[in-house]
Amino acid sequence: MRWTLVVPLKPLARAKSRLSATAGDGLRPGLALAFAQDTVAAVLACAAVRDVAVVTDDALAGRELSRLGARIVPDAPRAGLNAALAHAAGVVRTARPTSAVAALNADLPALRPDELARVLETAAEFPRAFLPDAADIGTTLLAAAPGVELRPVFGTDSRARHRNSGAVELTLDAVDSVRRDVDTGEDLRAALALGVGPRTAAVAARLLIPEQ
Template sequence: MLRDAQAGVATGWTLIVPLKPLTRAKSRLSTAADEVLRPALALAFALDTVSAALKCPEVAAVTVVTDDELAGRELAALGARVEPDTPRLGLNAALSHGAYAVRSRTPRAPLATLNADLPALRPAELGRVLNAAAQAPRSFLTDAAGSGTTLLSAASGEPLVPAFGANSRLSHLASGARELDLTDVASVRHDVDTGEDLTAALALGVGPHTLRTSGASPR
């Protein structure tokens, strides 16, 4: 990552990716995957998500907030920075902790959260979302279902204010963030919580880790 060493200014976005311990991740996939496959899929989703994000020219760095040792090692090997989930108080606390850690190192870094379960993520589509997000102090992208959030951004100097949870779209609107009205960014919207979500992601075309772990045929 290029930066002004004295001012602490990052030249691109730093993404914050939260990831639960793999044994607790993706519980809603339990109807489509057994107790062995489910954590393996959660790791595969995260590896494909982070790998694609690191290939996006608009992204300067990725920080993963997780306490999972296996996931931490494998994601660090891709080039992500791993930050322990010190608060251990849920998703929003983990994201706020990640944002604090990033801005402790680069105070003026523009930030964006990114879900760890976007296995079909395309770097070019992520770039379009980030370029649109740069036009407002805080922005967010609604998920494919229309009620959740897959990306929340905060420009340089702006607080992140994550409000994930039930119907986070409305929560982020209420917080003053601008909803991004973009087409042709399906890969950034399609997070995977259920078996049906995984089928939809596979139809888009997932990354190699998810493809191999799910046993799906290449499209």
Template structure:
């Protein structure tokens, strides 16, 4: 069970950020996790990851609101019940188009909002670590946080009036750096870096302390396996 310890920062954590979280249809999610999760349907695990991610985002003192871009009706209902705004994926053209669309939807309501795109598979996310990252990003037009592997990106930010220009997928750390975004160099924010695509990622997230929905899904499967 995750516990969020005290974490201090000298950056401003005023609740003014809008976060955009993309979520593909659950039946298509997390195919690489299949060998590691026994009888757990991947769709249930992907939903649990997203629910834990959104819960932590909404508990972050730097965040004002969160928009989830998805066309999955089950995920939309569950995440809306948690307090997320659901934005249909009208472009239907993949991850980065969905994120750009979500950022535009956020700014239709809050034109001066700083916006951040965040992965939906951060089940160990800690609100105060996210606040530290966003506090650091406040000083730059665009900034990003590399994932634990140092290849991808888990978070990309854009200041008010600045286009998000997402380039997620594959070696996105290099892509975002090349686009002019500043890399966030903070230590001690492992929960914001730890996305889950592979069995090793899941092990690392559980070691950090995954959220209640992820642990509940895995515990139920373990009980079923024991008969």
């Protein structure tokens, strides 16, 4: 089974607010874009993925991510993350009615295509399945088989909320890169230790080595 992935991204100026102690206003939007670029590049390199739609109203991110090969879906109905994901899943299914669809966060700069492929292969065994984040509190991926509605409930305590919604929790070993979302400075250090993509590495180098 090959998948269509839906990746949500807020406007860069507002993204990654919890990284403000690590990256000032000058660098944070670029860091959020670098995370999204490295995430989308890894998704597009994954053999289990047919195509990627990024849900965003950010013009710069839209240009840069479509250059990588993503389709850009405008953020509608502008009622937050879950409404945007549900809308985008509907849009991609209009084009491909029988597609398996998965939502994946845009803040996975250490993402490895082979690990994503293993997660998607396992998700394909269930109508709906999700992968908890590295902290075991949130969610990095929510998958729906062909013909099954995505019904996303990302946000606070989304691991419990996705479990309560009937989605199957995936408990795989050695898929750390798919679970390693970056919300804080400590998360960024953990992602750097796993090994991040080239765009995040370049911005992180500027963060850690201040310019003269």
